[in-house]
Amino acid sequence: MSPDGTVSSLPDTTLDQLKSIVGENGFIDNATDATAYLTDWRGQYRGTCALVLRPNTTEQVSNIVKICAEHKITVVPQGGNTGMNGGATPAVDSNAVLLCLGRMNKIRKLDTLNYTATVEAGCILQTIQDIADEEGRLFPLSLGAEGSCQIGGNLATNAGGVSVLRYGNMRDLVLGLEVVLPSGEIWNGLRSLRKDNTGYDLKHLFIGSEGTLGIITAATLKLFPKPKSYQTCFAAINGLDEVVELLARARQVSGDRVSSFEMITRPPLDFALKHGPNLTEPLSEPSDIYGLIEIASSDPTDESLEQFLERGFEDGLITDAIIAQSEGQRSALWKLREYLPEGEKEEGASIKHDISVPVSSIPAFVRKAIPAVTDYMAKIRPVYFGHVGDGNLHFNFAKPTDMADDEFFTHKDAINHIVLDLVAEFEGSISAEHGIGQLKRDSFLHYTPNLDINLMRQLKAALDPHGIMNPGKLL
């Protein structure tokens, strides 16, 4: 099946076997209903598959994978399909089984004393946040797609988001996993221990593996005490050096309780204000660079943000700022941040990079990379923002307003080269949080040392000797 309605297929007997595992409500075998599953969020990739399967138990996943292993049928796992790199979209000529985990959405156990939740892979991230919140706990992973991405996808991409500075990325938030291996065997690594030094830590193999080593079916997640107060501000900052200086100060003054430090530059904010519903200019005068800064505290009277802002004004680092006075104001400021990817998408074609460099190198990197790209294409529009607290920038470029999309994309490789060579020069990462998928596979192979790639290929061959798991992604 493909989005344009053409049919690619496996033998009827195999299809029937697979369908019978999941029952009537668990499969899609017509192109119309399958379309949404065969295109990615950014609309960059369109794939084909033989069948969409929507199992609702680990045993069903295991039985499906056993049949696929026997017949060497490829398997593409898919969660909420919000990934940025086409990792969940099958290839254009694929006969894969597209395995969607959305019906595996049970909370298996909530242990508030152990500060853990054991959940199935298809749980929506926001549902887990809400369930933890109701029990006075916090599950801190937070990102713009949290209303539709799934915890299995978050694990498979080692998702980051806006709270990494304080709580770490997905890898840091997991104690155990359950995984269906490429053989169909179920690996039960669902431990809920904070100390366990018994050999290799196998769960880490699957986190960030983008569905190439197995299907994650459940996870035991770490919960945290729910903060009693959030102090949130939107500040106009004088320049890039000042952003980095303010970040260091905020960490110091708050005793490292900064939960988010997001940098927003003017062009993506303009796109969000232009395209987003009910978004308003946060400060009276426009500025080139802003910080959305949040301190999470267990003390409701904590005033460290105000002190930090006062010093920032005195020292000329900040020119204007607003502190959220209510939960409504706080959420309005966050809506601006969350709408940036959508606003950019609505503005039109752009060439995107999700990069990281050491925090202290951000100003020098930006000062070198922007002119390097604008020297190449004068009217290109730099659109960068991101999780500056983690050294992670979404370092994107919107097409010149008078250039056609097709023409713009003929420059994609050249622009990628300019940016990623500089990322390498600054000892950064070409993919800070979105993973590799199909989009960055060639860059990944180019910029990663041979020994790293060889070790990864050996691991892949050991776990998935027939290469059935999400082929063409990552490696």
Ligand SMILES: Cc1cc2nc3c(=O)[nH]c(=O)nc-3n(C[C@H](O)[C@H](O)[C@H](O)COP(=O)(O)OP(=O)(O)OC[C@H]3O[C@@H](n4cnc5c(N)ncnc54)[C@H](O)[C@@H]3O)c2cc1C
């Ligand atoms: C508006 C917006 C904002 C975003 N902001 C952020 C952000 O701040 N930080 C960030 O890190 N990402 C961000 N993303 C990207 C995306 O949301 C994350 O990558 C997310 O973790 C993907 O989850 P998903 O369930 O949608 O996975 P999918 O897109 O369905 O899949 C992603 C990859 O994981 C694999 N996979 C999915 N489920 C499983 C499973 N159960 N077992 C094995 N493999 C599996 C797929 O094969 C694919 O390779 C954003 C996306 C959008 C649209």
